[in-house]
Amino acid sequence: MPKGNKDDGISLDETLANLTLVLKKKQQALEEREIAIEKATVMLNRERSEVFGDKSDSDVLHLNIGGDRLAVLRRTLTSVEGSMLASRFSGRWDESLEKDQDGHFFIDQPIELFRPMINYLRARACETPLGPPIKSPHPKDYELRQDFYRLVEYFGMTPGIYPTIIELYQQGEPGSAEVGSFPDCFVKSSDILGGRYATITSKQIQIQ
Numbered sequence: 001m002p003k004g005n006k007d008d009g010i011s012l013d014e015t016l017a018n019l020t021l022v023l024k025k026k027q028q029a030l031e032e033r034e035i036a037i038e039k040a041t042v043m044l045n046r047e048r049s050e051v052f053g054d055k056s057d058s059d060v061l062h063l064n065i066g067g068d069r070l071a072v073l074r075r076t077l078t079s080v081e082g083s084m085l086a087s088r089f090s091g092r093w094d095e096s097l098e099k100d101q102d103g104h105f106f107i108d109q110p111i112e113l114f115r116p117m118i119n120y121l122r123a124r125a126c127e128t129p130l131g132p133p134i135k136s137p138h139p140k141d142y143e144l145r146q147d148f149y150r151l152v153e154y155f156g157m158t159p160g161i162y163p164t165i166i167e168l169y170q171q172g173e174p175g176s177a178e179v180g181s182f183p184d185c186f187v188k189s190s191d192i193l194g195g196r197y198a199t200i201t202s203k204q205i206q207i208q
Contacts, residue, residue, distance in 0.1 A: 057074050058074070058075070064106045066110050070118065072118055076118065079124070080157050083157050083160060084156040113148050113151045114151065117157060137161070
């Protein structure tokens with residue numbers, strides 16, 4: 001065998017050995033990275049458990065609403081992000097919240113005000129495109145309605161309970177968009193848009 005071919009054979013063996021060594025090092029680096037990620041995940045879960053405890057969105061919370069008992073999922077109470085209700089029942093404050101003698105979370109509000117809000121959140125959780133639209137609660141009695149609006153605002157739930165629909169009518173099919181607004185507000189605009197008068201309410205905009 002020519003000497004050049006022998007050298008080529010040795011060179012090829014060395015190259016394969018080097019490649020094997022490189023692959024082993026990369027595999028070892030990947031394994032070390034996986035171990036580091038697992039450790040970080042364990043630490044994160046431990047820290048979360050220390051802050052929130054062993055809490056889950058699927059927890060069934062037992063409430064005492066002004067003397068009336070109500071069972072509701074945690075994810076229902078926390079479904080409106082940024083609200084005081086969501087913050088209160090996130091799980092972080094469970095140990096410090098007021099409870100009755102049976103350990104049920106106590107909310108010092110009438111059940112006839114609190115229940116419609118919870119029922120609306122429950123209905124929204126199972127809303128489907130083909131189902132009938134969900135209507136925001138509007139108590140018929142004026143005083144009860146004002147108290148309900150006050151409760152909704154107190155818990156920071158207005159954008160979630162009253163997601164206002166704005167509809168634009170202008171020579172064709174209406175388009176719509178959702179915004180957050182307080183119920184029963186009414187504003188008129190004297191702006192003339194292309195010769196058409198715009199009427200603005202919390203429920204719709206009509207351009208005539």
